[in-house]
Amino acid sequence: MHRIDQRFVELRRAGRKALCVYLCVGDPSLEASGFLALEAIDAGADLLELGVPFSDPTADGPTLARAAQRAIAAGATLERVLDVASRVRARSEVPLVLFTYYNPVLVVGEAKVARLARAAGVDALLVVDLPPEEAAPLRDACAAEGLGVVPLVSPTSHAARIEAIRRASTPLDGAPRAFVYSISMTGVTGASPSDLAAAARDAEGMRRAFDRPVLVGFGIDSGASAKLAAGEVSGGADGVVVGTALARRIEQAASGDEQRRAVRTFVGELRRALDLPD
Amino acid sequence: MLGAGYFGPFGGRFVAETLVPALEELDRARQDVLPTPAFQGELHELLRSYVGRPTPLTEAKRLARRIDPDGDAIAELLLKREDLCHTGAHKINNALGQLLLAKAMGKTRIIAETGAGQHGVATATAAALLGLPCEVYQGALDMERQAPNVARMRLLGARVVPVESGSRTLKDAMNEALRDWVTNVRTTYYCVGSAAGPHPYPTLVASLQRIIGDEARASCLDRGALPDAVVACVGGGSNAIGIFKAFEGDTSVSLYGVEAAGLGLDTDKHAATLSRGRVGVLHGAKTYVLCDDAGQVIEAHSVSAGLDYPGVGPEHARLRDTGRATYVSATDTEALDAAREVARAEGIVVALETAHAFAALGAIARREAEARGRPARMLVCLSGRGDKDLDTITAYGGGK
Numbered sequence: 001m002h003r004i005d006q007r008f009v010e011l012r013r014a015g016r017k018a019l020c021v022y023l024c025v026g027d028p029s030l031e032a033s034g035f036l037a038l039e040a041i042d043a044g045a046d047l048l049e050l051g052v053p054f055s056d057p058t059a060d061g062p063t064l065a066r067a068a069q070r071a072i073a074a075g076a077t078l079e080r081v082l083d084v085a086s087r088v089r090a091r092s093e094v095p096l097v098l099f100t101y102y103n104p105v106l107v108v109g110e111a112k113v114a115r116l117a118r119a120a121g122v123d124a125l126l127v128v129d130l131p132p133e134e135a136a137p138l139r140d141a142c143a144a145e146g147l148g149v150v151p152l153v154s155p156t157s158h159a160a161r162i163e164a165i166r167r168a169s170t171p172l173d174g175a176p177r178a179f180v181y182s183i184s185m186t187g188v189t190g191a192s193p194s195d196l197a198a199a200a201r202d203a204e205g206m207r208r209a210f211d212r213p214v215l216v217g218f219g220i221d222s223g224a225s226a227k228l229a230a231g232e233v234s235g236g237a238d239g240v241v242v243g244t245a246l247a248r249r250i251e252q253a254a255s256g257d258e259q260r261r262a263v264r265t266f267v268g269e270l271r272r273a274l275d276l277p278d
Numbered sequence: 279m280l281g282a283g284y285f286g287p288f289g290g291r292f293v294a295e296t297l298v299p300a301l302e303e304l305d306r307a308r309q310d311v312l313p314t315p316a317f318q319g320e321l322h323e324l325l326r327s328y329v330g331r332p333t334p335l336t337e338a339k340r341l342a343r344r345i346d347p348d349g350d351a352i353a354e355l356l357l358k359r360e361d362l363c364h365t366g367a368h369k370i371n372n373a374l375g376q377l378l379l380a381k382a383m384g385k386t387r388i389i390a391e392t393g394a395g396q397h398g399v400a401t402a403t404a405a406a407l408l409g410l411p412c413e414v415y416q417g418a419l420d421m422e423r424q425a426p427n428v429a430r431m432r433l434l435g436a437r438v439v440p441v442e443s444g445s446r447t448l449k450d451a452m453n454e455a456l457r458d459w460v461t462n463v464r465t466t467y468y469c470v471g472s473a474a475g476p477h478p479y480p481t482l483v484a485s486l487q488r489i490i491g492d493e494a495r496a497s498c499l500d501r502g503a504l505p506d507a508v509v510a511c512v513g514g515g516s517n518a519i520g521i522f523k524a525f526e527g528d529t530s531v532s533l534y535g536v537e538a539a540g541l542g543l544d545t546d547k548h549a550a551t552l553s554r555g556r557v558g559v560l561h562g563a564k565t566y567v568l569c570d571d572a573g574q575v576i577e578a579h580s581v582s583a584g585l586d587y588p589g590v591g592p593e594h595a596r597l598r599d600t601g602r603a604t605y606v607s608a609t610d611t612e613a614l615d616a617a618r619e620v621a622r623a624e625g626i627v628v629a630l631e632t633a634h635a636f637a638a639l640g641a642i643a644r645r646e647a648e649a650r651g652r653p654a655r656m657l658v659c660l661s662g663r664g665d666k667d668l669d670t671i672t673a674y675g676g677g678k
């Protein structure tokens with residue numbers, strides 16, 4: 001079984017919610033991101049989303065847009081993010097998702113990106129601005145390397161749309177099932193959460209529709225909101241994704257040591273909250 | 279198989295999932311509402327009684343002689359006068375059509391991006407006319423260099439939101455408008471200002487702008503002949519596609535788009551996407567994009583805010599690759615010089631965007647004349663007037 005699918009089976013067996021931590025790689029530096037990733041894993045992250053910074057991040061709010069600018073200034077590119085991924089992979093078996101906008105993938109080349117991602121130990125790609133209708137070439141390239149492509153659903157995705165996404169994102173032979181990313185609200189990353197309990201309920205429906213694990217993301221900024229978005233132990237979502245809230249803490253920390261401490265403290269808080277009984 | 283809204287390999291819909299249903303809804307309205315007699319009747323009545331259409335063709339004899347003193351290259355020079363539209367540019371054709379559609383779709387709030395401010399003014403105007411609240415995103419640099427249009431938008435009741443990120447120009451304004459739309463998508467209509475962006479915008483905008491070419495073609499035939507060449511400036515490409523569309527099937531007619539070469543094509547300060555870009559995805563469409571080897575978008579440069587954009591509408595990408603249209607460029611100084619030439623020769627102060635088309639006109643006419651073995655009949659899309667650019671032109675010395 002693929003590493004990422006194995007992880008969801010284990011979590012489910014243990015009755016635990018998945019904690020997926022997003023890092024904008026290169027913020028504050030490529031080297032530091034490698035350390036921060038390991039810190040997040042030590043503190044209880046079950047999966048990592050390694051973000052490729054993009055010059056025009058239209059799905060991101062100001063916090064992650066600033067993080068991307070710092071990362072680009074620090075020399076981060078898709079290929080260098082994959083170097084960081086392989087350093088993390090050398091130290092950990094945590095599933096790694098490469099999070100990116102489409103233009104870097106298209107310009108570097110889909111087949112090449114899939115090949116490099118596999119070599120770096122990445123398990124799946126998540127491309128924010130690539131709806132399933134446009135994703136067939138990337139899905140083929142990724143499947144050829146044993147990688148998945150994570151689909152997104154949004155509160156605006158009506159029933160027919162969800163069915164279209166499900167069909168167009170059905171895992172290909174050789175690819176992991178991975179998961180479905182359920183966006184909790186209409187908005188950019190980092191906006192204040194709306195109704196996370198409703199998002200957890202929607203995720204449960206989504207899990208039935210897709211028959212794949214569902215992670216809820218956007219607007220989760222504390223242990224309490226993580227718990228709310230994950231929902232009940234027996235239902236709800238399979239887990240949560242946290243990005244902006246961590247990037248904000250990294251941004252506000254005054255030194256490398258403080259950044260590592262901030263990641264450890266915050267990821268630990270999220271972990272404990274998710275592991276609380278109902 | 280490619281999805282909806284492709285022009286050859288270009289176009290498509292590369293956006294966050296949240297926006298896909300909104301684009302589907304817009305595409306349905308485009309197909310179901312736009313063609314109805316009721317909608318077309320209302321639009322055309324407004325275009326006539328409010329915008330002032332049809333716009334005239336003006337023959338520019340003095341300018342033709344200044345560009346081509348011996349008369350070897352230019353047989354006739356005709357200008358399609360979109361500067362005479364209400365609000366001073368072709369942008370109103372699109373804004374009015376889209377806002378009527380927004381109203382029919384039950385949307386209660388309008389947003390737009392703008393570079394030169396002409397699309398912002400057009401959208402603010404249509405919003406005032408139709409009683410809709412309107413917010414316009416504009417790069418902070420563009421707000422400085424197009425200050426008169428900022429004042430006009432505000433007078434028209436629109437809120438102008440300064441965008442401080444990136445190059446503080448059109449690209450960044452479009453990023454911010456997309457962020458607003460993804461947040462308020464249920465109530466808000468995003469009025470895109472050029473034939474760019476995700477499907478269905480390139481098709482929708484082209485269908486609203488093709489009135490430029492349809493009118494111009496009919497006027498040319500009334501005068502006795504089709505032109506040999508049609509010339510238009512290309513930012514996102516809406517005035518160009520609007521005039522090209524009508525002539526696309528006329529194989530004798532050459533089509534020329536003029537991009538902004540900024541400080542020069544061989545510098546890193548230009549906006550010549552079709553000449554120097556590579557295939558990428560920007561703002562929801564696969565098209566030519568100015569970007570580096572890692573896929574990061576490069577900040578464009580042009581003296582003209584409306585051409586200062588590192589992408590281009592996907593239909594132009596196809597016209598370029600098939601060779602049906604030819605894309606050339608003009609530098610900042612060539613455009614500024616051309617603006618003065620047109621003013622002195624014809625008594626028309628053109629927008630700096632439009633000035634790029636005039637700057638390339640001489641070279642295009644000579645090329646056409648050579649290919650045809652006779653002076654060519656030239657048609658230029660005079661996309662807008664230059665009041666907004668007086669400060670820039672005067673500072674350069676154009677007022678001397």
Ligand SMILES: Cc1ncc(COP(=O)(O)O)c(C=O)c1O
Pocket residue numbers: 367368393394395396397471472473511512513514515516517518583584585629631632661662663
């Ligand atoms: C007068 C005028 N012409 C041309 C343009 C360029 O846009 P497009 O290429 O969409 O016609 C603008 C944009 O602001 C403009 O104001």
